[in-house]
Amino acid sequence: MYDNFFKRLPNKDIKNQAALNRAGHTLASPHWNRLAIGIAAISTQPFIDGHNPRVDKDTARASMLRTTGKIIACTSVGFVIRGACYKLTNKFMHATKAEGSTLLTPKAILNEIDPKVKENMLKLHKNAFSTVSALGVMLFTNSLVDAPLTTILSNKFLAMDSKRKHKEAHA
Amino acid sequence: MSGCLARFAKSASEKVYKHFGKNSGNMLLATSILGFTISSLAQIAAIIVNKKYSVSQKAFMVPQELGELFVASSAIFLITKPMQKFASKLVKTGKIMPKSLTQYVKENNLASKRGSLDFDFSKEVKGIIERIQKSDSYISSKEKELLLEKHHQALNSYESTADAVSALTTTAAGLLTTGLVVPVARNRFASYYQKQNMDVYNNIITRRSTSPSSIKI
Numbered sequence: 001m002y003d004n005f006f007k008r009l010p011n012k013d014i015k016n017q018a019a020l021n022r023a024g025h026t027l028a029s030p031h032w033n034r035l036a037i038g039i040a041a042i043s044t045q046p047f048i049d050g051h052n053p054r055v056d057k058d059t060a061r062a063s064m065l066r067t068t069g070k071i072i073a074c075t076s077v078g079f080v081i082r083g084a085c086y087k088l089t090n091k092f093m094h095a096t097k098a099e100g101s102t103l104l105t106p107k108a109i110l111n112e113i114d115p116k117v118k119e120n121m122l123k124l125h126k127n128a129f130s131t132v133s134a135l136g137v138m139l140f141t142n143s144l145v146d147a148p149l150t151t152i153l154s155n156k157f158l159a160m161d162s163k164r165k166h167k168e169a170h171a
Numbered sequence: 172m173s174g175c176l177a178r179f180a181k182s183a184s185e186k187v188y189k190h191f192g193k194n195s196g197n198m199l200l201a202t203s204i205l206g207f208t209i210s211s212l213a214q215i216a217a218i219i220v221n222k223k224y225s226v227s228q229k230a231f232m233v234p235q236e237l238g239e240l241f242v243a244s245s246a247i248f249l250i251t252k253p254m255q256k257f258a259s260k261l262v263k264t265g266k267i268m269p270k271s272l273t274q275y276v277k278e279n280n281l282a283s284k285r286g287s288l289d290f291d292f293s294k295e296v297k298g299i300i301e302r303i304q305k306s307d308s309y310i311s312s313k314e315k316e317l318l319l320e321k322h323h324q325a326l327n328s329y330e331s332t333a334d335a336v337s338a339l340t341t342t343a344a345g346l347l348t349t350g351l352v353v354p355v356a357r358n359r360f361a362s363y364y365q366k367q368n369m370d371v372y373n374n375i376i377t378r379r380s381t382s383p384s385s386i387k388i
Contacts, residue, residue, distance in 0.1 A: 006288055017271060105184070138210075
């Protein structure tokens with residue numbers, strides 16, 4: 001069935017390869033990827049939570065406001081940390097000393113002779129190392145920054161919401 | 172970077188390369204799941220200590236976080252990985268291909284094979300390069316070099332397209348998961364457990380209020 005489905009798909013030519021490569025390169029960097037996911041989350045999740053028919057209205061509302069606070073907190077912190085780790089990795093990880101600092105370049109990559117293989121190894125390691133270093137930092141920020149910031153934002157939104165409700169009731 | 176931090180960062184980079192250098196896919200998978208877990212546990216703790224939420228709201232929000240952790244982790248295997256595999260197959264077999272390579276495919280008699288399941292563009296080009304390198308029939312070494320350059324360019328173009336498609340597919344899978352699958356599935360899961368949790372909570376409250384020790388004279 002899979003073979004038949006695959007055979008029926010028409011061959012497609014990519015007309016604007018430069019645009020595709022640019023988009024791919026941008027979204028492969030961890031911070032832009034985090035931002036894209038954050039935008040997708042904030043555009044649907046609060047709506048879905050606010051219109052949850054399986055819970056009472058107050059719970060749905062509180063859940064919607066908490067989700068909004070959580071997405072804002074986690075996306076902004078995640079974007080900043082991933083971006084910083086990616087920039088630092090790029091600054092201190094070059095293929096040769098002539099290109100820049102090789103402080104973070106592993107010895108195996110520095111000793112590689114084939115320039116094409118070296119470039120590929122470096123590209124993969126840059127993404128891997130910036131993601132791992134961001135995770136290392138986020139082990140602390142998830143509990144020390146993200147969660148308290150989510151609480152502060154959610155409580156602020158809850159207070160604003162109850163003020164609005166109070167005004168509406170007395171209008 | 173100060174000396175101590177620089178030494179720590181260098182040693183961390185060497186360790187990441189040593190353990191995950193040849194298999195960064197599994198490393199990214201493991202770090203994603205670990206990241207989800209830590210984040211969810213921190214959020215659960217924040218919900219429990221937040222005095223602004225009622226018991227009933229907490230009974231919904233805690234399973235909602237657990238549901239998000241479970242659904243987001245499962246989605247990596249059930250949505251992201253299959254989508255990546257399918258997109259990689261589309262590029263590998265030439266179903267999608269940059270326009271600059273379609274002429275190359277025609278010139279090298281690969282057009283009839285393009286799009287079939289067993290066609291592997293990069294393997295074919297590497298085979299052509301190997302044949303040219305082994306062959307003695309070329310008049311001058313310069314001609315051979317020019318020919319090899321052309322095939323290497325085609326391979327580079329293919330590889331950059333494959334990388335871009337892979338990044339776009341991963342993001343698309345992430346958007347689908349985060350934007351639709353996670354919120355719908357976790358809310359169903361959380362609503363079910365809220366009812367269960369509230370039944371248990373109400374039973375405890377009822378038992379306490381009707382127990383002889385709670386009756387004040």
